[in-house]
Every structure is written in structure tokens, then in C-alpha cells.
Amino acid sequence: MAKNKLVKEREDVVVRFAGDSGDGMQLIGSLFSDSTAFAGNDFATFPDYPSEIRAPQGTIAGVSGFQVHFGHTDIHTSGDKADVLIAMNPASLKANLIWTKSNGIIIVDSTTFVDKGIEKAGYDTNPLEDNSLTGYTIVNPPISKITIEAVKDLDISNKVALKSKNMFALGVVLYLFNRELDSVNEFFEEKFKSKPLIIEANKRVLKAGYLYAENVEAINPTYKVKPALLKKGLYRNITGNIATAWGLIAAAERSGRQLFLGSYPITPASEILQELSKHKQFSVKAFQAEDEIAGVCSTIGASYTGSLAVTSTSGPGLSLKSEAIGLAVMTELPLVVVNVQRGGPSTGMPTKSEQSDLMQALYGRSGESPCIVMAASSPSDCFYSAFEASKLAVEHMTPVILLTDGSIANGSEIFRIPKVASLDKINPPIVKANDPDYQPYKRDENKLSRPWALPGTEGLRHRLGGLEKENITGNVSQSPKNHQLMVELRDEKVERVANYIAEQKVIGDDSGDLLVVSWGGTYGVMLTAVEQLRKKGMDVNLAHFKYINPLPKNTGDVLSRYKHIVVCELNNGQFVHYLKSKFPHYTYERFNKIQGLPFMVAELEEKFKTIIEKNNK
Amino acid sequence: MEEKALKEIPQLSMEDFKSDQMVKWCPGCGDHAILSSVEKVFPQLGIRKEDFVVVSGIGCSSRFPYYMNTYGIHGIHGRATAIASGVKIANPDLSVWVITGDGDSMAIGGNHFIHVVRRNIDLNILLFNNRIYGLTKGQYSPTSPKGIITKTSPDGTFENPFNTGELVIGAQGSFFARAVDKNPKMMVKIMLEAAKHNGTSIVEILQNCVIFNNNTHELITSRETKDDNQIHLEHGKPMIFGKNKDKGLVCKGTKLEVVKIGENGITEDNLLIHNQYSEDPGVHNMLARMTPPFSPMAMGVIRSVKQDTYNDSLDEIIKVSKETSPLKTVDDLLTSGNIWEI
Numbered sequence: 001m002a003k004n005k006l007v008k009e010r011e012d013v014v015v016r017f018a019g020d021s022g023d024g025m026q027l028i029g030s031l032f033s034d035s036t037a038f039a040g041n042d043f044a045t046f047p048d049y050p051s052e053i054r055a056p057q058g059t060i061a062g063v064s065g066f067q068v069h070f071g072h073t074d075i076h077t078s079g080d081k082a083d084v085l086i087a088m089n090p091a092s093l094k095a096n097l098i099w100t101k102s103n104g105i106i107i108v109d110s111t112t113f114v115d116k117g118i119e120k121a122g123y124d125t126n127p128l129e130d131n132s133l134t135g136y137t138i139v140n141p142p143i144s145k146i147t148i149e150a151v152k153d154l155d156i157s158n159k160v161a162l163k164s165k166n167m168f169a170l171g172v173v174l175y176l177f178n179r180e181l182d183s184v185n186e187f188f189e190e191k192f193k194s195k196p197l198i199i200e201a202n203k204r205v206l207k208a209g210y211l212y213a214e215n216v217e218a219i220n221p222t223y224k225v226k227p228a229l230l231k232k233g234l235y236r237n238i239t240g241n242i243a244t245a246w247g248l249i250a251a252a253e254r255s256g257r258q259l260f261l262g263s264y265p266i267t268p269a270s271e272i273l274q275e276l277s278k279h280k281q282f283s284v285k286a287f288q289a290e291d292e293i294a295g296v297c298s299t300i301g302a303s304y305t306g307s308l309a310v311t312s313t314s315g316p317g318l319s320l321k322s323e324a325i326g327l328a329v330m331t332e333l334p335l336v337v338v339n340v341q342r343g344g345p346s347t348g349m350p351t352k353s354e355q356s357d358l359m360q361a362l363y364g365r366s367g368e369s370p371c372i373v374m375a376a377s378s379p380s381d382c383f384y385s386a387f388e389a390s391k392l393a394v395e396h397m398t399p400v401i402l403l404t405d406g407s408i409a410n411g412s413e414i415f416r417i418p419k420v421a422s423l424d425k426i427n428p429p430i431v432k433a434n435d436p437d438y439q440p441y442k443r444d445e446n447k448l449s450r451p452w453a454l455p456g457t458e459g460l461r462h463r464l465g466g467l468e469k470e471n472i473t474g475n476v477s478q479s480p481k482n483h484q485l486m487v488e489l490r491d492e493k494v495e496r497v498a499n500y501i502a503e504q505k506v507i508g509d510d511s512g513d514l515l516v517v518s519w520g521g522t523y524g525v526m527l528t529a530v531e532q533l534r535k536k537g538m539d540v541n542l543a544h545f546k547y548i549n550p551l552p553k554n555t556g557d558v559l560s561r562y563k564h565i566v567v568c569e570l571n572n573g574q575f576v577h578y579l580k581s582k583f584p585h586y587t588y589e590r591f592n593k594i595q596g597l598p599f600m601v602a603e604l605e606e607k608f609k610t611i612i613e614k615n616n617k
Numbered sequence: 618m619e620e621k622a623l624k625e626i627p628q629l630s631m632e633d634f635k636s637d638q639m640v641k642w643c644p645g646c647g648d649h650a651i652l653s654s655v656e657k658v659f660p661q662l663g664i665r666k667e668d669f670v671v672v673s674g675i676g677c678s679s680r681f682p683y684y685m686n687t688y689g690i691h692g693i694h695g696r697a698t699a700i701a702s703g704v705k706i707a708n709p710d711l712s713v714w715v716i717t718g719d720g721d722s723m724a725i726g727g728n729h730f731i732h733v734v735r736r737n738i739d740l741n742i743l744l745f746n747n748r749i750y751g752l753t754k755g756q757y758s759p760t761s762p763k764g765i766i767t768k769t770s771p772d773g774t775f776e777n778p779f780n781t782g783e784l785v786i787g788a789q790g791s792f793f794a795r796a797v798d799k800n801p802k803m804m805v806k807i808m809l810e811a812a813k814h815n816g817t818s819i820v821e822i823l824q825n826c827v828i829f830n831n832n833t834h835e836l837i838t839s840r841e842t843k844d845d846n847q848i849h850l851e852h853g854k855p856m857i858f859g860k861n862k863d864k865g866l867v868c869k870g871t872k873l874e875v876v877k878i879g880e881n882g883i884t885e886d887n888l889l890i891h892n893q894y895s896e897d898p899g900v901h902n903m904l905a906r907m908t909p910p911f912s913p914m915a916m917g918v919i920r921s922v923k924q925d926t927y928n929d930s931l932d933e934i935i936k937v938s939k940e941t942s943p944l945k946t947v948d949d950l951l952t953s954g955n956i957w958e959i
């Protein structure tokens with residue numbers, strides 16, 4: 001008998017799915033995201049992969065997670081702590097309890113809370129029985145048992161049946177948020193087209209979870225989140241890596257250039273190479289090189305021929321590419337380097353995110369070697385950042401290092417799909433055949449960029465190389481005065497990019513008490529924290545930077561208008577150091593987190609409050 | 618490109634490829650002769666002068682692109698093959714030539730070298746082997762013979778040198794040839810064959826560094842000894858060499874052996890016939906490994922087999938993808954999969 005349903009409305013909710021890496025958590029996470037999209041909510045997701053490929057089953061090392069944050073209001077992060085945790089075994093409960101609100105709902109598979117599983121997870125006693133979960137709402141159906149029961153008259157083995165147990169959990173969650181089962185059922189029909197038994201099994205288990213939730217006392221009330229007030233348009237869910245790849249494809253289209261990617265697989269950037277490998281229909285040439293160095297060197301070769309040339313990597317890979325990026329600086333060829341940052345140094349924490357390659361991007365080369373450095377701010381912004389990095393590279397004839405990070409690369413959010421024709425046109429400075437005025441290093445008056453003369457074109461034969469070039473002619477020159485001139489010109493060329501990028505915006509008031517400064521992938525959480533404090537009437541303002549080198553022209557002006565500045569970053573203070581070197585006359589407080597984890601909204605709010613209170617004493 | 622094929626290619630000469638830059642190699646360096654051979658080869662290929670790209674790494678030989686009036690890149694140490702791979706993959710219509718040395722290609726650039734060979738990217742790679750580091754003034758290289766005294770091996774090297782041909786064939790090379798700087802006619806002939814070969818062509822040129830490793834190839838190249846220490850391979854012809862053309866090669870088990878024609882009943886008919894097109898690399902490998910004084914050094918085209926190039930395969934997949942992909946425009950891509958309207 002269905003109980004009397006009480007439905008409560010919520011502004012936003014965080015759901016975290018956790019289980020063994022074989023339990024299909026990523027799948028139900030993304031199916032739940034799709035259902036969230038159909039419900040019209042704004043949302044963001046983040047997968048939490050185990051760092052081992054196949055850790056022993058049932059252990060903490062093998063726990064895989066997927067978090068979805070959805071709401072009626074704008075959602076900018078995948079959420080701090082979960083309102084609802086789905087834990088498919090004791091290890092996933094143990095690993096994720098700290099990420100769950102103290103009054104949250106926890107759904108577990110009680111079948112797995114037996115001696116062996118409890119022991120493998122490192123518990124001394126059964127957490128379902130020892131009162132350690134007081135305060136949480138526990139829903140503990142014997143998921144495995146009911147799953148086998150639900151399909152027992154189908155001709156499939158228990159082992160196969162148990163593969164569907166994640167769908168039971170999904171069924172419970174769909175009920176909890178008053179969602180329909182239709183879209184998930186459609187997914188089964190599409191995915192298992194040739195396996196009607198599997199379709200049937202999945203449908204039954206999903207339904208069983210839904211019905212269980214409907215009948216169990218513990219699930220009351222259920223929740224509803226009203227559709228978000230989003231701008232009209234077409235939407236999709238997108239991760240940062242896919243958005244990066246697509247932004248590059250769009251830039252190739254808008255510049256009329258062939259897209260070339262030279263790259264070597266590395267966590268967490270490999271997906272960009274994988275995605276671009278799929279799109280040969282757009283003449284994308286994705287070259288999997290023998291190493292990071294060949295990745296960037298082949299890219300420089302492709303750039304010389306006139307391709308929109310890109311290399312993708314992560315921290316240690318960027319180190320290997322340093323020398324070649326110097327060659328691109330010297331030859332003044334366009335080059336986009338996408339660096340998906342991860343925890344370092346060395347191999348560091350490959351599956352964890354960090355913002356610690358900023359100094360490397362700015363200075364990690366021999367000689368005076370300026371590049372444009374910019375940073376994407378969110379999964380969907382990766383599309384626009386990759387597009388703009390490409391535009392700046394080809395229009396200004398220089399390498400651009402685009403920093404993203406593991407969090408936004410793997411995290412997803414909804415993306416309002418633009419029309420490609422509405423994106424900026426990209427105008428490469430390609431020289432016409434037999435141009436009588438052509439000289440390899442004759443510069444554009446405004447941008448100081450040199451012209452792009454492509455092999456195969458009549459009348460423009462020329463040689464480039466890593467040796468210092470004579471101004472205008474591009475011949476090899478070791479003359480002292482020329483070297484100084486060229487170093488200054490290359491620097492000035494990058495500085496002048498400031499004339500072609502947006503000014504720095506501030507979220508909040510034009511002047512005030514506290515200015516929060518941040519950059520790159522932390523945008524969502526910074527914005528959420530600042531907006532929440534402002535709602536409470538606090539004088540907190542946010543300047544979130546996308547352009548690092550050059551900085552927007554009004555940066556100094558922005559910094560001057562607030563009494564206090566706090567720079568927040570997921571490293572040991574690289575951007576604050578950079579700002580100090582450019583604007584030494586301000587005092588900067590800093591907030592640095594270097595744990596391979598994103599900022600939490602709560603800890604940011606706490607920090608900002610403390611700063612304000614301290615300063616107003 | 619079709620448009621290009623229709624265009625008349627004007628008769629070109631050496632002068633079309635000479636750059637205005639002063640050639641700065643030491644007088645007497647083998648590089649000069651190689652440069653003039655290349656200048657002779659380019660006009661004979663029926664390729665527009667704008668379609669040549671010469672790419673190099675670092676080392677004495679790698680100054681080469683500055684001396685050719687073509688498109689070119691003087692790259693960084695060891696990376697010429699990687700840069701050239703990008704040039705060729707991005708624009709298969711270009712004729713791409715790589716100039717590299719023994720250190721550039723087999724020490725610092727060893728990884729790129731074996732992989733470009735394995736991928737069979739259609740590049741013509743001229744490898745100047747002087748068995749020394751010249752530009753850094755005389756340290757041993759990966760091809761320096763064991764025991765050689767150099768600035769970094771004052772007691773003689775104790776490392777095993779690479780044999781270029783063996784390395785190339787081991788990396789599944791489709792084309793390997795060897796020439797000497799002192800024989801321009803041979804160089805021109807081999808470079809023409811390399812240019813014709815569809816795939817990665819490696820031409821090892823035994824080059825003399827007069828300053829730091831003078832006469833390293835003396836036994837093979839001096840007037841007195843060269844005929845007995847070089848065998849010029851020609852496809853379909855018996856393997857004969859020697860001042861009096863009276864020596865030849867036969868295959869005994871897994872080894873090549875030098876025999877004298879007329880001795881022990883050996884006639885020309887007993888000699889091996891060179892088959893540069895044989896897919897099986899067995900004999901090619903044996904030929905590449907031969908070194909004086911025990912056997913002659915094999916010169917000419919040792920191996921030249923037909924294999925799909927990287928670009929052949931890539932361009933075919935691109936063509937098929939364009940025909941079959943449901944995604945015709947970038948807008949199709951952005952709206953593919955799960956989307957919803959608000």
C-alpha cells in the first residue's frame with residue numbers, strides 16, 4: 001500500500017552515488033543527470049574515480065563515486081556535501097560519509113553489510129548496527145537480494161542479474177525526487193537493443209527500487225525541485241574535456257583552418273585526444289605521438305603548414321614540452337597548448353585536481369619566452385576558452401597556454417548550445433601568394449604579429465628556426481642589439497594582447513570592503529560563496545580571472561578599489577605571487593588549499609567572514 | 618591537389634634552390650658535397666619549388682635548411698622527424714625532407730626516429746653519419762666505433778655503436794639506402810630513388826668531419842681501398858665488387874660470405890642477386906650489417922618495399938568518415954546526443 005505522500009520543495013539538492021568500481025555508479029549518475037535535465041533543473045556533476053584501475057573489490061581504494069548537484073536556482077558547482085548518499089557497499093559508505101550532510105539520507109545495500117564486506121572496508125563493527133549513523137536517515141533495503149528476486153523467472157544467472165542492482169538504487173532515488181522512469185527505460189531499450197532479457201531485467205529492477213521507496217516508511221517526505229529559470233535555448237550536459245575538444249573544432253571552422261592535434265595520452269587530459277580522434281569527418285587530424293615532445297613538435301610542424309595546431313597534456317607533460325614551446329615562441333607560430341592540471345610535482349596525484357602549473361605556464365621555459373596564458377573557469381567555459389585560445393594564437397601568431405584542471409575537465413554542467421555562426425570569426429594573418437612586401441618577420445603595426453606564409457604558396461619561401469632571428473628579414477642573427485630588440489618585441493606582442501581581451505569584471509560592487517580574487521576552474525564555487533554572503537548583506541566582491549598573461553588592462557584599477565584583497569587558489573600561492581610582482585603596492589591575504597580537493601563553499605564563506613571580522617575589529 | 622597537377626611545373630635548375638645565406642660549414646666538410654647533390658636532385662623531381670619543405674634538428678648538418686631556398690624549419694635537437702611528421706600529416710601535398718645527423722637522429726632523437734620509421738610517414742630523411750658530435754666540438758656519438766678516443770672518451774669508448782641500417786630495418790623501415798659524401802653521382806641517384814619511394818626513406822650518408830673525426834670512413838672511401846670495401850647494390854643484379862670486379866657475395870646459412878669468382882668453381886651465377894623489393898628483411902638486414910674489413914660496406918638502395926604510408930591510411934579514413942558520418946556540420950556535433958530545449 002502506498003503511504004501518504006508528503007512532498008517538500010527544495011531549492012537545490014546534492015546526490016552522491018558511491019559503490020565499487022564495478023557497480024556502475026558512473027552510469028546511474030549520468031542517467032540521473034539526464035533525468036535531471038528533463039526535469040528542467042540546472043545542474044553540475046563530478047565523477048570521483050578511484051586512482052587504481054582495478055583495486056580489490058570491496059575496498060576503499062576501489063570506491064567510485066558520482067555527485068550530482070541540481071536546483072531551481074543557478075548551479076555553479078557539483079556541491080559541497082551530499083543530501084543523499086547511495087552507498088552500494090560498506091567501503092563506499094566509509095569513504096563517503098565525510099562528504100554527506102549530518103542529517104542526510106543514506107541508502108545502502110544491506111545485503112553487503114555482512115562480516116567480510118565490513119571487514120574489507122576497515123570497520124570493526126557493522127555501522128548499520130552500532131549507532132554510529134545516528135542523525136542520518138538510513139534506508140537499507142537488501143538490494144542484491146531483491147534484485148535477484150525480481151528477475152528470478154527470467155532466464156539469466158544471478159551474476160548477470162546482480163549487474164542490474166545499481167538500477168534498484170536509481171529507482172529509489174528517482175522516487176525520492178518525484179521523477180518518471182520513462183527516460184531510463186528508453187535508455188535500456190536503446191542500449192541493449194539485441195538483448196531483450198537484459199532490457200527486461202533492468203526495467204524490473206528499476207521498478208522494484210521505485211516501488212520499494214514508495215512503500216518504505218523511511219522515505220517520507222519526498223522532494224521536488226522546481227525547474228530552473230534558464231535562458232531560452234537548446235541545452236546539453238557537457239564535461240570540460242569534451243567542451244575543450246569541441247571548442248577547438250568550432251575554432252577550426254570559424255578560422256577556415258584544418259584542426260591538428262599532436263598529443264600523448266596522460267591523465268586527466270587523454271579525453272581531449274580521444275574525442276578529437278573521433279571527428280575525422282571534420283578533417284580533424286589527431287596524431288597520437290610517441291611522447292609528449294613529439295606531440296608538441298608535430299604540432300609546430302602542422303602550424304607551419306597553416307593548421308590550427310593544438311597539443312594537449314597535463315603538468316608533467318607540459319614540462320616535457322617546454323623546449324618546443326620555446327621554439328614556437330621564437331618562430332612566432334600559432335600554437336595552442338591545453339594543460340589539464342593535476343596534483344604535482346612529478347607523477348603527484350594524477351586523478352586529483354590542483355592549480356599548481358600556473359608558474360610553469362608563465363615561466364617554465366629557457367630564455368625570455370612569453371606566452372599568452374589563460375584559464376578556463378568551468379566545464380562549459382572550456383568550450384569558449386578553447387575557442388578564444390585558438391583565436392588569440394592565430395591572430396597574434398604566438399603560443400597560448402590554456403589551463404584547465406581535473407575538476408572541470410571531468411566535471412560536467414549544463415551548456416547552452418551556441419550556433420556556430422554566432423561565434424566570432426577568426427582571422428588568421430595568412431599572406432597572399434607573391435606578395436611583394438612579404439618579409440617573414442615584418443610585423444602588424446598594432447598586434448606586432450608576424451605574417452603567416454604557408455608552404456606551397458608561390459613567392460613566399462622562407463626558413464624558420466630556433467636561432468635568434470633578425471627583425472623583419474627573419475635571417476639568423478646573433479647581433480647583440482637585434483637580440484635585445486627581438487626579446488622586447490616578442491614581449492610587447494604578448495602584452496598588446498591586453499588590447500584584444502575583455503576587461504576584468506567584478507561581481508558585486510564597484511568598490512568596497514573585501515575583494516575575493518580567484519582564477520581558473522574555481523569559478524563556480526567562488527561565485528556561489530560570494531553570492532551567498534552578499535545575500536546575507538556582506539560586502540564581499542569577486543574578481544575571477546580568466547586572462548593571466550597578459551592580465552586585463554584594468555587589473556590594477558580593480559585591485560585599487562577595495563580595502564582588502566584575498567586571493568584564493570588550489571596551490572601554495574602562485575597567482576598571489578604573480579599579482580604581487582605586478583602590483584606590489586597592495587596587501588594580499590591568501591587562502592590556499594592543496595589537498596587535491598576543490599574548495600568547499602562553506603569553508604570559503606567561513607574564511608571570508610573571518611577576514612571581514614578581523615579587519616573590522 | 619588537382620589544381621596543382623594541372624599547373625605547368627617550370628623547368629627548374631640548381632640555382633632555383635640556392636639560398637642567399639653564406640654556407641658556414643668548415644672547408645672540406647662532407648656536408649658541402651651533400652648540399653650540392655640535393656640541389657641537383659630537387660629540380661629533377663617534377664615538384665614545384667614552393668612544395669618543398671626542408672626540416673632539420675640541431676648539429677652541423679642541421680644548418681642545411683638555411684642554405685636551401687625552399688620552405689624550411691631549423692628545429693630543435695633530435696626533433697626534426699617529429700616536426701616533419703606534423704608538416705607531412707597536416708599537408709600531404711608537400712615534399713618533406715629531413716636533414717639530421719647520427720647524434721640528432723639516434724641519440725637525443727632516437728625515439729622519434731624509430732617511430733617515424735614504424736609509421737612509414739612519407740618523409741625523405743638524409744642522415745649524415747660522421748660518427749662524432751661536430752657542433753659541440755668532438756664528443757663520441759651513438760655510431761662512433763668502439764674504442765675511439767674523443768673528448769668524452771679519453772680512454773676509448775666502451776659502448777656498442779648503432780648500425781643505422783639494422784636499426785631502421787628493425788623498426789620496420791620500408792626504405793633504407795647508404796651513400797658516401799665522396800661519391801656525388803651515387804648520392805644523386807640514391808636521393809632520386811628515396812624521393813620516389815612512397816613512405817619513410819632513410820638515406821644514410823657516410824660523411825667526413827674533417828675537424829673532429831677526419832678519415833673515419835677512410836677505409837670505405839679512399840681511392841686505394843674503396844673498391845674492395847664497398848659493394849654497390851643494384852636491384853636485379855648479382856652482388857659483385859672489388860677493384861677487379863672479381864669478388865661477390867653468397868648466402869651461407871644466416872650469413873653473407875665474400876667469395877672470389879673463379880675460385881672453388883664460383884661463377885657469377887652462384888652470387889646473390891639483389892632484390893631491394895623483397896618484403897622479407899632477412900638479406901637486407903645482413904647487407905646492412907656488413908662492415909669492413911671483414912666484408913664490404915653495402916652501398917645503394919638496400920631495402921625499398923611497398924607499404925601503406927601513414928597519410929594513405931589517414932586520408933582514406935577521413936574520406937570515408939566524411940561520406941558516412943551523420944555529423945555534417947559542427948552545429949550537428951554540438952546538438953548530437955541528449956539535448957533539451959528550454
Ligand code: SF4
Pocket residue numbers: 641642643645646647648677678747751752825826827828829
Ligand atoms: S665540425 Fe665537422 S661536421 Fe661540422 S662543419 Fe666542420 S667538418 Fe663539418
